[in-house]
Amino acid sequence: MKGSFFVSVLIVAGTRPEIIKLLPVALAMRERRGDAMRFCHSGQHAEMGRDLLDAAGILPEEALDRPAGNDIGRLLSGMITTIGAAIDRQDPKAVVVQGDTATTLAASLAAYHRHIPIAHVEAGLRSGNLARPWPEEGYRRMVTPITRWHFAPTEAAATALRCENVAEGAIETVGNTVIDALHWACARLDADSALGTAAGSLIEGAQGRPIVLATVHRREADETAMRRIAAGLLSLVESEGVQLILPLHPRSESAPLRERLGGVPRVTLTDPLDYFAFVRLMRAARLIVSDSGGIQEEATALGRPVLVLRDVTERREAIAAGSARLVGYDAEALLAGARWELSRPMPTPSTVFGDGRAAGRIADRILNDISGDLNLAP
Numbered sequence: 600m601k602g603s604f605f606v607s608v609l610i611v612a613g614t615r616p617e618i619i620k621l622l623p624v625a626l627a628m629r630e631r632r633g634d635a636m637r638f639c640h641s642g643q644h645a646e647m648g649r650d651l652l653d654a655a656g657i658l659p660e661e662a663l664d665r666p667a668g669n670d671i672g673r674l675l676s677g678m679i680t681t682i683g684a685a686i687d688r689q690d691p692k693a694v695v696v697q698g699d700t701a702t703t704l705a706a707s708l709a710a711y712h713r714h715i716p717i718a719h720v721e722a723g724l725r726s727g728n729l730a731r732p733w734p735e736e737g738y739r740r741m742v743t744p745i746t747r748w749h750f751a752p753t754e755a756a757a758t759a760l761r762c763e764n765v766a767e768g769a770i771e772t773v774g775n776t777v778i779d780a781l782h783w784a785c786a787r788l789d790a791d792s793a794l795g796t797a798a799g800s801l802i803e804g805a806q807g808r809p810i811v812l813a814t815v816h817r818r819e820a821d822e823t824a825m826r827r828i829a830a831g832l833l834s835l836v837e838s839e840g841v842q843l844i845l846p847l848h849p850r851s852e853s854a855p856l857r858e859r860l861g862g863v864p865r866v867t868l869t870d871p872l873d874y875f876a877f878v879r880l881m882r883a884a885r886l887i888v889s890d891s892g893g894i895q896e897e898a899t900a901l902g903r904p905v906l907v908l909r910d911v912t913e914r915r916e917a918i919a920a921g922s923a924r925l926v927g928y929d930a931e932a933l934l935a936g937a938r939w940e941l942s943r944p945m946p947t948p949s950t951v952f953g954d955g956r957a958a959g960r961i962a963d964r965i966l967n968d969i970s971g972d973l974n975l976a977p
């Protein structure tokens with residue numbers, strides 16, 4: 600869409616998964632209306648994810664500092680203020696948020712206070728349990744009533760929004776933008792062997808043994824849960840002869856993991872990996888064990904089995920597709936699930952989370968509707 604009017608759309612992201620999932624939207628916006636796209640980094644994750652913006656050539660117009668302190672209320676209220684100031688400076692016609700983080704809710708409230716329409720990417724995910732995942736389930740539900748455009752990743756998410764009386768015309772089922780990001784990263788990796796090199800030595804270190812890739816970071820994974828997960832992973836390594844690679848999220852209660860798994864043969868504990876390296880590892884993995892939302896989606900698209908370290912998931916499509924299985928925080932369930940998965944063929948890659956073209960649909964809809972609002976339709 601081309602037009603001579605000036606509009607800006609402010610994309611706000613603050614955590615690694617938001618950056619991964621909003622990167623395709625930023626690229627699609629830039630392709631259609633380079634002068635319109637503005638990017639705001641809230642600072643919530645000070646480091647993780649910034650390398651990806653660099654790799655895509657996106658220099659945020661607004662790079663904000665993380666509000667001081669670890670208190671969740673201060674983080675949220677601080678970001679309502681800092682993101683609000685960024686909105687005032689950029690004067691956008693729409694604000695794009697993604698998912699269910701503190702940044703998502705803070706940016707939505709800041710936009711709402713200024714009567715600026717909100718586009719919610721990955722709208723309608725529901726576990727049905729406010730405590731799991733906490734605080735994400737509450738945050739994403741709170742964003743819904745003040746959102747103008749609800750970009751649902753799947754039909755199930757769209758149905759959940761309809762059940763909450765969201766108007767049909769405000770819902771568009773587009774697919775999950777993580778699949779766009781995954782396709783983009785895979786294409787870049789295939790074209791450039793210098794990308795994601797951190798994965799190379801980890802894969803070589805496995806010496807051909809099956810790789811089990813694990814991550815754990817949900818707030819509800821407390822110390823007791825971590826001990827159980829560590830016990831399950833240890834018995835998996837000891838009994839099945841696999842290589843375990845475990846990037847540790849800075850927020851997770853990782854002491855039990857370090858105590859039980861540090862120094863154990865065939866176990867590598869690492870810092871978080873850049874996205875290209877992580878995608879390389881997912882492609883090399885025989886099995887993934889994780890409580891991450893995005894990884895359930897990516898594993899399903901890649902055809903990798905994933906044991907989900909949670910009691911509930913809002914991604915029931917991954918279970919239906921045969922790639923995901925819930926094991927909770929139970930060491931024995933983890934071991935039994937892993938043995939079952941290692942004994943059968945890998946799942947078939949599935950497009951249940953999207954076809955990799957969600958971001959273009961999102962950019963088209965927002966730009967078209969904004970031009971209509973301004974009565975400047977091309």
Ligand SMILES: CC(=O)N[C@@H]1[C@@H](OP(=O)(O)OP(=O)(O)OC[C@H]2O[C@@H](n3ccc(=O)[nH]c3=O)[C@H](O)[C@@H]2O)O[C@H](CO)[C@@H](O)[C@@H]1O
Pocket residue numbers: 614615616617619620697698699700703721724732735777814816846870871872873874875877878890891892893894897
């Ligand atoms: C409740 C829930 O499910 N909430 C989700 C939550 O996100 P999450 O659980 O998916 O978060 P993480 O697991 O931190 O990130 C995952 C991404 O990180 C990549 N990765 C991983 C390890 C590493 O070493 N290097 C990497 O690059 C990996 O490939 C993947 O793409 O918030 C999002 C934002 O709003 C929501 O969309 C989303 O619903």
